[in-house]
Amino acid sequence: MRFRAMLILPVCLLTLAACAERVDKPKLESRGGTGPLAIKMKRGTAAPEYHFPREYWRTHHMDLIAKGDFEKRECVICHDTEASCNKCHLYVGVPKVCTIMD
């Protein structure tokens, strides 16, 4: 019986395939991001120094915010939350950054 139940596993994976939507991943427009999740920045905004190395910033901004080194209200000076932060956050399933600053 249990052997038969194991067939559930591949079936689930196939169901996943059928349900998943195709979408281009969120990426900075300036780096060739396209589609509904392209990350848009206001033209002419320069990235602050702490965004470099870029790779580190992308993967660790949450830790630095959690540690209190940065505050979300600083970010939204340059970032439109809907046009940038939340494109990524919606994609990977992280809580949205609210426009009402907290």
Add this chain to the structure above:
Amino acid sequence: MAGFLSLFYIFFSYLAFFVLAAGTFYLFIRVPHAISASVPGGPGRFKLLVNLAGDVLFARGTLKNEGKLLWFFETVFHWAFFLVVLRHMRYFFYPVRGVILGFQDSGIIAGYVLPVPLIMLAAVRLARKTPGRIVYLLFLLASLSGILMTSLARPDLVDIKAFVLGLITLRPVLLERADPVFLFHFSMVLLLLVAVPLAMARRALNTQEDVPFKKPSSIPEIAPQNPGILEKEET
């Protein structure tokens, strides 16, 4: 480098899925049917389903064969793993539904709990040479590398989700960065995809934990009574 590794992993992902599908299908049709609802005097389909749920959710096989302590760890493992899998659903779906978001926090906590029962189970089963013991080692390594990624060595989640969604939607894309911790984690998962069904089959045949009721005496001796029957059938 990332491109080459991506191709490598794309190939092995589909291979692992193929082996999993073919293997479970093989078991589905080939494993002796002594424990199916068609046995006269056996329990009905519903009861079998309830039994099965009991086996998976409460690890009854372990309770019967390996005692209370291991049963406890096995149950904790099953439930923690369940929550962790729910958390991982956010990597497999776009858009990510509210239900999945609701399980994120419990998934993280469960992720930190997971290695504890796994260490105990792996230790005992490696010592006892239980069939399929390699699975616990793979689980342990997967779980430790997973914890590493939520805490110290965060990978580029966006890149990884794009890779995984590409695999799932049958339109694979390359990784932009080859994150070693992620690739290790992913390798363990691919190995598990193949090893888990195999291990379960071998363990069930060896310990008869799959037989949820006494066979009526009128039924001739077939099937799981006989350890190693799979190997015999294959030759």
